[in-house]
Amino acid sequence: MRARRSMRLGGSLECALLWALALAPATAADILATSPTDLSVTVYRAPERGSGSIVLDALGGFALISETRTVHLPAGTSRLRFEGVADGIEPASVIVTGLPDGIIEKNREGALLSPSSLLGAALDKPVTLLRTDKKTGKLSRVAGTIRSDAGGGVVFATAEGIEALRCSGLAETFSFAGVTDLAATPTLSVQVRSAEPVTRTVTLSYLARGFDWAADYRATVSADGKTLDLGGWVTLANGNGVGFPAAHAQMVAGRVNRESGEVEPLDLGGAILAQCWPQGTTSDRAAILQMGLDSLTAGAGDFEMAKTARMAAPMALQAITAAAGKKVAQEQLGDLKLYRVPDRTTMASRQSKQVRLLDRTGIPVTLIYGADLAAGETRAPAAASRLLRTMNSRSNHLGLPLPSGHIAVFADRAGESLLLNESGVRDLAVDEELEINLGDAPDVQVTAAQVNHVNRVDISNARATQVRFELRLRLPEGGRVVHADRSMGTKSGRPIFRLTLPAHETVTLRYQTQPIGG
Secondary structure, eight states: OOEEEEEEOOOOHHHHSSSSOOOOOOOOEEOOOOOOOOOEEEEHHHHHTTTOOOOOOOEEEEEEEEEEEEEEEEEEEEEEEEOOTTTTTTTTGGGEEESSEEEEEEEEEEEEEHHHHHHHTOOOOOEEEEEEEEETOEEEEEEEEEOOGGOOOOEEEEETTTEEETTTSEEEEEETTOOOOOBOEEEEEEEESSSSOEEEEEEEEEEEEEEEEEEEEEEOOOSHHHHEEEEEEEEEEEEESSSSEEEEEEEESOOOOOOOOOOOOBBOOOOOOEEEEOOOOTTTTTOOOOOOOOGOOOOOOGSSSSSSOOOOOTTTTTOEEEEEEEEEEEEEEEEEEEEEOSOEEEEOOTEEEEEEEEEEEEOOEEEEEEEEETTEEEEEEEEEEEEEEEEEEEEGGGSBOOOEEEEEEEEEEEEEEEEEEEEEEOOTTTTTTOOOOOOOEEEEEEEEEETTTTTEEEEESSSSSSSEEEEEEEEEOOOOEEEEOOOEETTTEEEEEEEEOOEEEEEEEEEEETTTTO
């Protein structure tokens, strides 16, 4: 009785690079546009990400991409192919300008060249089996037909009978020349009509998923705590398998009203299962056979090497580079903000890049302690919060729109920078108040209690210096403060008490609220 051993081949995307790259010659009606001679990439942030970090394998933003290409069209109807577009292209958004008579139809080709897709395309078609004798190095060619592809084991028929891949004991692979027109990179095709042969420079513009950008800030507080220096970086991320070299890069800040639609994913192929039935018995122990990647490829002369195959690099390999020199320039874009990178930059495949956003020094700040309580809340002694406050104005050495992002605050002590806190920053317009969270302050404690409908808040300052303190109240809808033993103001529609806490003392605040409907 014959035992059967199985082996899994080429399951990873790396095998796609090493498999046959033969593409079928273009038909008479197929016209290939040149590679882009100019690129522009405008990246919009993921609206739900907030100030969180960028994760390359889950980018929720998108980009508007414009490419300048040259096309040579014959008279009549042609299928014009644009190779190397972004994986996440949205075909409905495609606009091509510069064509003679416009576009008849648009198609996105979602099946890419890979080991499994190549075998599937060659099913029941004539191929050439290549066998190499390991001892002599002699290469033999055997004509045959693939009868079963990767899903059920690679089985092929020759004049000698039915065989399975890798069961002869020799190094084996196939030559697929001329059997498929699978693209090595994501491709968009449009059907066009021209009254006469023309050569045109056209602009291809489209929206694509798989992009994002974020702002990261570093603030360093001076030794006396009265000023800080603020630096910022913009991180651009491209999660697509296609890169955009030497592109004009822009980022848009603000929330864009955009309908969310599904984009059909690209077919990157799956694993290949090769099964063979060598002579043996059912008592033989099954062995897992290992094949080197070189066993999956044929000689270069057996393929039409049209171009290098697209290979998806692992998303975990995040390359962050810094563009030195100039900083991004801010412009108005309706109610949004546009940040333009001054020099061309490469947005490489599945990588992120950082560009300098700003450098500001000597920004005056005020240290504020505080607490945020619901009206009538009782609270055991707990640390107050603290923050740095300034105005985003020219007089304070700022005065430019600041996109939301992440900020790390450091203190300068004896020539060393010590991390104080990390937090998020919201989108900030010019002349708005900038508040930077510094975390809890254990040396300032807040206690809250309620007795006979009177709310009492005790704030204790264990510091050796007096501090500024703000108590912010959250009132239920319809509620209001009817009495307080300290002066009260409002901020963002909420009651606020501003106090000065002497060193090593406790200050008590009492207030009453009107019940809802009272």
